[in-house]
Amino acid sequence: MSGNYETRLAELGIDLPSPSAPAANYAPFVRIGDLVYISGQISMDANGMIIGKLGDGFSLDDAYAAARLCGINLIAQVRAACDGDLDRLVRVIKLSGFVNATQDFTDHPRVINGASDLMVEVFGDQGRHARAAVGSSSLPLGVAVEVEGIFQVD
Numbered sequence: 001m002s003g004n005y006e007t008r009l010a011e012l013g014i015d016l017p018s019p020s021a022p023a024a025n026y027a028p029f030v031r032i033g034d035l036v037y038i039s040g041q042i043s044m045d046a047n048g049m050i051i052g053k054l055g056d057g058f059s060l061d062d063a064y065a066a067a068r069l070c071g072i073n074l075i076a077q078v079r080a081a082c083d084g085d086l087d088r089l090v091r092v093i094k095l096s097g098f099v100n101a102t103q104d105f106t107d108h109p110r111v112i113n114g115a116s117d118l119m120v121e122v123f124g125d126q127g128r129h130a131r132a133a134v135g136s137s138s139l140p141l142g143v144a145v146e147v148e149g150i151f152q153v154d
Contacts, residue, residue: 003087008122009075016076017046023140029081031153034090036081040098040148041073042140052144054135055102060110063144067097067114070147074115075122078151092119092129093150100144101135108133115147 009016022028022039029038043050043066050066052058074095075086082088097112099105112133119127129149139146 003085005086005089005122009086012121014072014122016072016079019076019080020044020073029077031081034152034154035093036078036151036153038074038077038081038149038151040146041070041077042143043067043069043145044073044143045069049141050144051142053100053102053142054107054111054144055105058100058144060107063099063111064114066143066145067111067147068118069114070097070145071095071115071118074147074149075118078149078153081151082153088153089123089126090152090154091126092123093152094130094132095119095147095149096132096134097145097147098134098136098139100139100142101137103137105135108135111145112147114145 029036054063079086099108099111
């Protein structure tokens, strides 16, 4: 597990958590050929879930940080899908981000940049991806952000 991407994570001061187990009847990831589809990862760290609604007292900076946590959780799932060898990642294909927001909040892309920026910081050009950033009137358990992803691995 001491490859290039693991070294980059260490340089960034990122210690990947253990991948979260599914909270319902779904798989944390599904691999088809060289593609890995990662189920939505919520804004959660070792202290628990990051709960909040954009446009209702939850700051853009806090939401960006929450999306970054979702990205860290995605990377942990990718590593699990690659049997612990993160250097098997070929490319981040697409992220889809969901923001718990009021009806008048419109800065969804700036929130999801937290996950997108992380992918480029860790994976360089292989981290550049297609993306969707969507507002939602609520998210599971009241979390601020959820991000899912599609990754190419070898």
